[in-house]
Amino acid sequence: METKTIRQSITLNASSFEAYELLMDSKKHSAITGGNVNMNKKPKGKFTIFDGYIHGYNIELIKGEKIIQAWHFMEEGWPEDHFSICNFQFKAIGNNTKLTLLQTDVPEHKVEELKEGWKQYYWKPMKKYLKTHNP
Numbered sequence: 552m553e554t555k556t557i558r559q560s561i562t563l564n565a566s567s568f569e570a571y572e573l574l575m576d577s578k579k580h581s582a583i584t585g586g587n588v589n590m591n592k593k594p595k596g597k598f599t600i601f602d603g604y605i606h607g608y609n610i611e612l613i614k615g616e617k618i619i620q621a622w623h624f625m626e627e628g629w630p631e632d633h634f635s636i637c638n639f640q641f642k643a644i645g646n647n648t649k650l651t652l653l654q655t656d657v658p659e660h661k662v663e664e665l666k667e668g669w670k671q672y673y674w675k676p677m678k679k680y681l682k683t684h685n686p
Contacts, residue, residue: 552630553659557666560651561674564681567641568615570648573677574639575618583676601672607634616641628660 563570573579580588586601591609599606604625611619621634638653657665 552633554635554656555659555662557652557654557657557662557669559666559669559674560649561677562644563648563650563677564646565648565685566615566646567643567648569681569685570641570650570677571615571618571639573680575612579680583680584672585676610636622654624661624665626661629658633658 563573565573573583575590575592577588577590580590580600584601586604588598588600590598590600592612594609594612597606597608598620605622606625607620607622609618609620611617618637618639620637620639622637623629623634633656635654635656635658638655640651640653642649642651652669654665654669
């Protein structure tokens with residue numbers, strides 16, 4: 552199977568710790584995505600997102616700096632035993648945070664769909680959440 556890499560960056564009106572918690576806190580993550588999230592905050596801990604549509608496990612966690620996780624998507628054409636690696640980096644820029652995603656090992660035929668999915672289901676809702684919770 553051919554795989555590709557997705558790279559995206561956004562700037563969030565939040566501290567790097569707050570931005571980190573948007574992904575690692577189950578309640579905040581659920582508020583952003585609109586689906587049930589069960590996030591374990593420990594290395595090797597397992598998680599589910601979007602009512603189980605995504606599941607995976609933590610590889611490396613450094614609060615406010617880095618999240619590296621293995622993600623599996625319940626997608627047609629996504630092999631059952633295949634995980635892509637999502638590397639989220641958080642960099643403070645004044646009162647804001649630059650969040651950079653590097654997602655590797657994405658099945659080639661799913662790249663464009665996932666690029667749009669990150670924008671629609673994560674980046675836009677994160678900014679909206681921060682406007683209402685961090686005015």
